[in-house]
Amino acid sequence: MDLIILFICIVAGGILTSLGVHMMPVGGAPAAMGTATGIATGVTMISTGAAMTGLFTASTVETMTSNIWLVVLSGAVGSMLMMAFTMLGGNIIYTLAAGIVPVSGRVDVDPITKRPFLPFKTPQTDGHGTPDVSYISGVIGAFLGGSGGALIYYGLVNYADFSAPLAGISAMGIFLTNAVLSAYNIGGTIEGFHDPKFKLLPRALKACFIGSLICAVFASLISYAGGL
């Protein structure tokens, strides 16, 4: 029974990770020059940074209580906080230090607040900054990514009898494999859920499902054989 729940935890955590990574607005290298919308880092690394902040909070909470909802939600909220501050800091630099208005390059009007983008966009660029729709998409994406990481950690600690450091580094490893597969699917840059690239999500979910299954097999081998 423990084995089945372990598999469910790791696979569900992998799928949540993939979904979260697809929603984070990442502009890659061009965003650091104000040529693309989103955060100016690579997809893998910003999602890992956010999820690890969440994992850190979740690990402390896990020593206090064993309720699955509390552990997963505290990981999600920690990750959400990190992402929100980072995107706000980026916008401060864009607006106050470089004098740029945050706009998106994929749509002409903001889907959520209905403010127009096109008159404010610099020609020959693909948008710049982190407008409202990308901000909200990033916050939701960090929520899902952090909950995925915390769920993997929870499963490893409670159903595979891993010690806390082993579960922490294994959760980071499994999270990284899912995040990298999703990054390959995106192709480097994405603006959030309003981006047409978001429609490529299903094949990443299938890929992360299979990938997480393999990692779950390894994790169950460690817990079964290590206890002999």
Add this chain to the structure above:
Amino acid sequence: MDAEGKVKEKIGFGWPDQRNLMIIALVVSVITAVATELPPAIKAVGLILAIAWGADVVRTITHYGIGTGVPSIGMLALGMGMVGAFAGMSMSGFFATGVGSYAGVLIGVALVAIGGLIYGLVAVKIIKMDIPVMVRGMMELTTAGALVVINASSMLAGTWHIDAVLGSVVASGWIAVIFILSAMGMLHPYNACLGPDERRGRTLTLSVEIGTILCMLLGINLVFADPVNGSLLILVSAIIWIASYVSFVKACMREAYETVGTGLIKTLG
């Protein structure tokens, strides 16, 4: 071609071609991973060869233009390789004693290779990345990553039985150092030598250099528990580090456009 031959002679080490490097690295690192009675200074050679093999595979894959950058694939290899390495090390519990437990580690490495194969197939068939060498490359990369982690753990703990490894490598947290430095050892060389005039010999020398940094740090860790083996490991790694670093710097300075003390920049138009 002739100038390159002369340059290789001066540097003094001609790298074997890719297939031979893979076979040599695989055989040597598996031997040093399985035989736990060897002193750590010899296991260091296996570790360095495995890192060089991984860097070579990364170079081959990213030659085709992977699109999202080099760090991702190093992290993927080490992430899966590390979990698989732990699974491999705990396989020894399945077999009673003696020869059977050696077989456990080998079965673990084989499982990691199969896992890498499935990852490569997923990347090509489901995510539709059309890179020709992806499947074989992913298999080799995860195996190299797992072998590096097994070698490093057995250097620190003296054995790869999972209980000892959990005590001295994971509970102390040094698994994080091993993980990130071996990932850096595989992905830094090609990224650092990126450019149209990149040469394979220089890139692989750089991967050896990072591998020796990892071995020196492991030696510093070992010296407190086991002074003789630890200081021998530091000495051997320091000698290899000096040789590889000096040869890399000299090769770069020789093969750049020009190396000047100072100067103005070329103006345009």
Add this chain to the structure above:
Amino acid sequence: MITITIAIVAWALVVAFLAFIAGTFEDLESDVGSQSNPNSQVQLAAQVGYVNRFFNKAISGEPPAYGVYCAVSAGIAWLLLSNGLAAILAIPIGAGIAAIVHMTLASTAHLGRVSAQKRFEQPIYMDVFIRQLLPIATHGFIAVLSITTICYIQASVMPEGLQSVFPMPLLGLIWGITIGSIGSSVGDVHYGTEREFQDRPFGEGKRVTYHGKITRYAECGIRNQNDIVYFCAKHGGPVTGLVFGSILLFENWRSLLGFMIGMTPEAQVGWSIGIGVGIVIVLIVINYLLVGFARKKYGEFVGE
């Protein structure tokens, strides 16, 4: 029931202040040796004929690089601590060894990249190479020292309730990757958008046609990394520090508030989750107002 003493509040404040310093110097270190995303422009510059005197340090982006330095530093510091050395000596020695590793990685990256640009006639300037190594090491030393101290406090010193179950090197890896990704997404924008293309018009995103054509002549002579870092220290560095310090401050603050309000452990964690969600909603509103302010003040794009 976890009691809120003055000690736990004081340690949480110390962690937040150290995080502020670490964030500032992390971003400045990535400016004093051009790293990560703006470095792609320095690389491109030689290819379009803009030979330059920048330090092309290409260590695969800031998150893995800072993961290496902080994990190595925390690992060596933990090793010395568990063998009897006092923290005041162990932590700087660990950071020093990480700085040496940093210098080797930086030097090989610069030499490798420049020697691979032979056909674009980019020389290796030995004075640029040797002179920038020490500022890179010192800026990195302060950032890594602060993060190692944060890991030490979180792993060993922090009182019950906020103490971490992860060992020091793993904490170093986690915070190293986090601070690398924050510095890369916040501070590097100031370097890449503003300082690298200083002679382009202010107030617009840098167009694709500008890419590679970076500013090579400075206020006084040929531009080098020290000109860049003095400019970015006025805005990019402190904002990065503010972001990382605020993250750590609010993480600890919401946990402490939860401990104060709730009666059982479940209630305490539940309250801290609720306060976290509230903080994020406030930040969304602040972002909305900031973007609205920019739109109203700057107006629509003029020019062609």
